[in-house]
Amino acid sequence: MENKEVVLxxxxxxxxxxxxxxxxxxxxxxSLDLYKGESFAIVGESGSGKSVLxxxxxxxxxxxxxxxxxxxxxxxxxxxQYKTEKQWxxxxxxxxxxxxxxxxxxxxxxxxxGAQIGEALKLHQGLKGEEAQKRICEILTDVGxxxxxxxxxxxxxxxxxxxxxxxxxxxxxxxNPKILICDEPTTALDVTIQAQIxxxxxxxxxxxxLTTVYITHDLGVVANVADRIAVMYxxxxxxxxxxxxxxxxxxxxxxxALLSSLPQLGVKGEELFSIRGTPPNLFNEINGDAFAxxxxxxxxxxxxxxxxxxxxxxxxxxxxxxxxxxxxxxxPPEALKRLxxxxxxxxx
Amino acid sequence: MSDVILxxxxxxxxxxxRRKKFEAVRGVSFDIYxGETFGLVGESGSGKTTIxxxxxxxxxxSAGEIIYKGQKINGKISKELDxxxxxxxxxxxxxxxxxxxxxxxxxxxxxxxxYNTGEKLTRExxxxxxxxxxxxxxxxxxxxxxxxxxxxxxxxxxxxIARALIMRPDFIIADEPISALDVxxxxxxxxxMSQLQKKRGLTYLFISHDxxxxxxxxxxxxxxxxxxxxxxxDTETLFHRPLHPYTRALLSAxxxxxPAYEKSKVPLVYDESVHDYSTDLPRWVEIxxxxxxxxxxxxxxxxxxICKEA
Numbered sequence: 195m196e197n198k199e200v201v202l203x204x205x206x207x208x209x210x211x212x213x214x215x216x217x218x219x220x221x222x223x224x225s226l227d228l229y230k231g232e233s234f235a236i237v238g239e240s241g242s243g244k245s246v247l248x249x250x251x252x253x254x255x256x257x258x259x260x261x262x263x264x265x266x267x268x269x270x271x272x273x274x275q276y277k278t279e280k281q282w283x284x285x286x287x288x289x290x291x292x293x294x295x296x297x298x299x300x301x302x303x304x305x306x307x308g309a310q311i312g313e314a315l316k317l318h319q320g321l322k323g324e325e326a327q328k329r330i331c332e333i334l335t336d337v338g339x340x341x342x343x344x345x346x347x348x349x350x351x352x353x354x355x356x357x358x359x360x361x362x363x364x365x366x367x368x369x370n371p372k373i374l375i376c377d378e379p380t381t382a383l384d385v386t387i388q389a390q391i392x393x394x395x396x397x398x399x400x401x402x403x404l405t406t407v408y409i410t411h412d413l414g415v416v417a418n419v420a421d422r423i424a425v426m427y428x429x430x431x432x433x434x435x436x437x438x439x440x441x442x443x444x445x446x447x448x449x450x451a452l453l454s455s456l457p458q459l460g461v462k463g464e465e466l467f468s469i470r471g472t473p474p475n476l477f478n479e480i481n482g483d484a485f486a487x488x489x490x491x492x493x494x495x496x497x498x499x500x501x502x503x504x505x506x507x508x509x510x511x512x513x514x515x516x517x518x519x520x521x522x523x524x525x526p527p528e529a530l531k532r533l534x535x536x537x538x539x540x541x542x
Numbered sequence: 543m544s545d546v547i548l549x550x551x552x553x554x555x556x557x558x559x560r561r562k563k564f565e566a567v568r569g570v571s572f573d574i575y576x577g578e579t580f581g582l583v584g585e586s587g588s589g590k591t592t593i594x595x596x597x598x599x600x601x602x603x604s605a606g607e608i609i610y611k612g613q614k615i616n617g618k619i620s621k622e623l624d625x626x627x628x629x630x631x632x633x634x635x636x637x638x639x640x641x642x643x644x645x646x647x648x649x650x651x652x653x654x655x656x657y658n659t660g661e662k663l664t665r666e667x668x669x670x671x672x673x674x675x676x677x678x679x680x681x682x683x684x685x686x687x688x689x690x691x692x693x694x695x696x697x698x699x700x701x702x703i704a705r706a707l708i709m710r711p712d713f714i715i716a717d718e719p720i721s722a723l724d725v726x727x728x729x730x731x732x733x734x735m736s737q738l739q740k741k742r743g744l745t746y747l748f749i750s751h752d753x754x755x756x757x758x759x760x761x762x763x764x765x766x767x768x769x770x771x772x773x774x775x776d777t778e779t780l781f782h783r784p785l786h787p788y789t790r791a792l793l794s795a796x797x798x799x800x801p802a803y804e805k806s807k808v809p810l811v812y813d814e815s816v817h818d819y820s821t822d823l824p825r826w827v828e829i830x831x832x833x834x835x836x837x838x839x840x841x842x843x844x845x846x847x848i849c850k851e852a
Contacts, residue, residue, distance in 0.1 A: 239724050240695070355586060384585045384751045389795040389809040411724045414754065414797045418804035437801040455729040456799055457758040462777070465736075466758065468729035472694065535802035 201372060201405050202228040202251065207264035207274070209246055209255070209429075218476050220246045220259070222429040228373070228405055233396075235408040235416040235437075237452065238426035241473055244409045247426070248375045250274070252290050253282035288318050291371035293395075295378035297358035301350040307334075307361045308346030311368050318369035329368075336401070337364045338394055356387035360394065367402055374399070377409045392419050414456050417441060422509070425449045428474050428484035435510035441533050444526065445512040447492075448485045454529045467529065483515065491524050547576040547713060547745050548597065553606035555592050566592045568769040569606070571826070576712075579739065579746040581760030581777070583753055583792065589769040590749045594715045597747070598631055599624075610713070629659050632706035636718035638698030642690040648701055649686040652676065655709045675708040676701075679734060696727035703734065707742075717749045732759055754796045757781060762832075765789045767812075771826065775833040783852055785835045785845040788812045817841070 209221035220243045228234055236244045249255050250266060253276055266273040268289070276282055294300040302310055311330045315321040321329055327346075334342035337360040350358055359379065366374060376395060380388035396419055399406055408416055416423065417437065424434040425448060433446040444450055453459070454467040471488040474480055483489075486496035495501075495515050504517035515521055555567040567589045574580045584590045595601045596616065597608055608616040615627050632655075635641035642651055652672045656663060663671075673683035679700040690698060699719065706714055716735070720728040736759065738744060748760055756763055757777055764774040765788060773786040784790045791812035798804055817824070822838040829835050829842065830849045837845060 239726055385753065385797075386585060386792060386795045386809075386812075389797070390811075393809070412797075413725070414799050417799050417801045418797060418807075420801075441799055441801055452725065453799060455726050456754075457728070457732065458754045458796070458799055460729075460732075460758040462758055465733050466729040468733060469726045533800060535800075537800050537803065539798055539800075539803055539807075 199230040200227045201230045201268070203265075203267040204247075205265045205267070207247070207250065207266065208262040209243075209250060209259060210262045211256070211259040213258065213477075216477050219480075220429050220476060221250075222476075222480070223264070224426075224429070224431055226424060226431060226434070228407065230405055231399075231403060232421045233399060233406040233408065233419055235410065235420035235423045236426055237410055237413055237416065237423060239411060239473060241476075242426040243429040244426050245377055246429075248292075248377065248407055248409060251373070251375065252286050252292060253279075254286075254292075287314060287369045287371065289371055290373045290375065291366040291369065293359075293362055293366050293374065293376045293379050296382045297350075297355060297362050298382070300362050301358060303350050306347055306349055307353070307364075310361070311346070311365050314365050314368040333364045333368055334361075336367070336398065337361070338390075339364070355383055356390065359383060359387075359391055363391075363395065363398070367398060367404075370402065372405060373407065374404045375407045375409070378411070379408070380415060381410070381412075388415070389418075395419065412456075413441075413452055414458055425452065428480065429476060430484060430513065432485065432514065433510075433512045435506070438535070439507065439510040442535065443506075443510075444530065445506055445510075445517060446485075446514045447489045447516070447524075450526050450530060451488075453533070454527045459529045459532060467527065483513075493521060544576045544578075546573045547611060548574040548747075549607075549609040550593070550597070551607040551609065553593065553596065553608065554604045555589070555596050555601055556604045565604075566769055567596070570766070570769070570771050571606075572764055572771065572774060574713075574745060574747060576745055577739075577743055578761040579748055579759055581748045581750065581756040581763035582766060583750060583756055583763055584766035585751060587768075588766045590751075590766050591717055592769075593766075594633070594717050594747060594749050598633055598715055599627065625659050629655075629709045630712045632709055632711040632714050634699075634702055634706055634714060634716040634719045637722045638695055638702050639722070641702055642698055644690055646689075647686065648672075648676075648688055648690065651690070651701060652686070652705045652708055655705065659709075671708055672704075675704040678707055678738065679704045694727075695723055696730055699723060699727070699731050700734065703731075703738070707738070711744070713745045713747070715747045715749070718751070719748075720755065721750065721752065728755070735759065752796075753792055765792065770836065771834070772836045773834065779830075779833050783833075783848065785829065785833075785848060786837070787816055 204224060204226045207221055207224045211218040211220055238244045250261055261274045308330050311333060312326050315326050315329055330346050331342040334345060339345050339360055380391050410416055420437045422436050423440040424431045427448050433449050451469045460466040469488055474484050482498050483496040483501055486492040493515050501513050501515045503511045503513050505511055516524055551571050553567055553570045556563055556565045558564050582590045596603050603616045607614055649672055652675055653668050656668060672686050676683055676685060681700055720731050750756055760777050762776045763780050765772050767788045773789045784793055791810040794810040819838060824836050824838045826834060826836050827842055829845050835845055
């Protein structure tokens with residue numbers, strides 16, 4: 195990265211939820227910097243806290259959740275201190291916008307697509323009437339919807355899945371946000387449509403100079419789009435690095451496990467690698483490395499003390515005791531050796 | 543080659559009447575051999591699920607034949623045959639969150655099928671069968687007295703598989719069984735499915751839109767586009783020598799965990815207008831042993847040349 199201007203900076207963030215009198219520690223001390231114009235991917239299993247983390251950027255935590263400590267710096271303001279809806283309305287949509295997983299549920303079935311985009315334009319930019327209509331058509335063209343005049347008058351049920359997701363993206367970019375958060379943008383879509391939507395987001399990022407955050411559970415998907423990747427486990431970032439570092443020289447056992455369970459790497463007739471056990475219960479205090487219980491090669495210290503971040507390179511940080519100089523040398527799984535820049539398509 | 547367990551001949555399925563008629567499946571034919579995993583891949587709306595559902599007799603067919611173990615099972619059939627097919631052909635569904643009855647205990651969910659085939663079983667027999675089925679899919683027998691909401695996504699999908707297994711099926715239709723699951727759980731479910739296949743000699747019809755998963759589990763794959771099969775071959779051939787442009791587009795869309803490759807790749811987009819079928823109608827031809835493709839005379843010569851070169 196040539197220009198390392200930080201847009202959003204999260205420091206030691208802790209998020210908790212109260213559920214039936216018990217406290218769930220969903221985010222356990224996460225720090226990250228988001229650089230201007232980059233696309234950053236957060237990867238992890240369901241329940242790892244990846245969605246909760248990004249929801250705190252927009253003040254969208256559920257009623258029973260709160261930021262316990264830490265800060266989220268954006269434009270010199272600490273979003274973690276925001277309390278009222280009025281404060282959040284300046285950020286939401288205008289600065290940070292979100293594209294959700296399922297386009298079937300994130301659109302209003304009773305309003306035309308045009309009206310839903312117009313709503314965002316009116317609220318954030320005060321555009322009305324003719325002017326708004328013109329802008330709506332422009333945006334629809336930008337997201338690759340042909341015949342925008344006709345399509346704007348249609349309802350969501352008249353759109354196919356891929357087209358609906360395009361419409362959702364159109365709403366998100368309608369108010370010129372600085373940061374676009376895509377929460378599993380392609381999980382509900384077909385493989386062919388998925389490739390198209392990812393390409394579309396990539397193009398829009400260039401055109402609107404957006405900073406994007408992708409959230410996904412599938413490491414197979416983000417190789418195409420991400421500049422940097424963070425791997426989350428049990429409310430914590432366990433490894434962060436550039437796209438190449440994460441795929442070609444992953445260091446954390448959890449990243450290894452995630453990569454080797456991809457069916458793309460599997461050999462037919464053999465067992466596909468699967469992570470045993472289940473993620474830890476975040477209601478309980480976690481001692482040591484959260485992944486230790488599921489890691490067959492865990493060290494004794496993993497159960498006692500939480501590992502600090504070790505720097506592999508300037509951009510690559512790993513939270514694992516394996517990186518300590520006293521640790522025994524543990525080799526990554528065989529299957530990962532097929533992941534090299536020269537590897538090309540794994541099917542050849 | 544082993545025996546054909548299921549054979550679909552020129553299957554047509556349509557919905558609606560007269561002017562609103564929509565043909566979801568238009569003349570599909572294929573054979574599935576006993577003990578294999580047959581993949582059916584296509585986009586949403588291509589008719590892949592419709593085929594699965596007509597095989598299990600949920601959708602009526604409008605023309606063509608579905609032959610299971612030598613007997614026609616679509617249209618009107620005898621009660622005995624109906625019971626047999628209901629027992630021997632089972633289904634695993636996509637979303638384990640939606641496909642289990644929230645108000646019923648696992649015990650009932652798994653055993654429900656047993657009530658419907660006319661078999662007289664005592665309560666003890668039934669409990670024992672439920673326990674066996676649960677253990678087969680790697681769950682504990684105690685789970686029988688719990689409700690679905692107490693389980694994680696992967697465990698729920700196992701319950702869905704147990705529900706199919708308890709009928710001692712020969713043929714299982716798996717309709718996107720892992721699309722709604724996390725990557726790590728996907729691996730568990732895929733492994734379980736192949737283990738069960740080895741142990742029980744099951745035959746699978748695996749329906750999905752994701753070729754990366756298919757390559758891992760399927761023996762042969764058929765590609766369907768808008769209700770018509772465009773290519774059918776064994777997995778390795780299909781991946782090494784895809785002939786039809788739609789198959790190529792699908793293959794190019796499979797995401798690879800390799801940034802260097804992904805960032806330079808240009809995904810192919812399938813454009814139907816590349817085919818000129820105005821005068822020269824396409825035919826379904828076996829272009830090399832076991833490799834079928836849809837094309838007109840000009841395209842088929844092209845495909846033949848590709849096969850010869852290889």
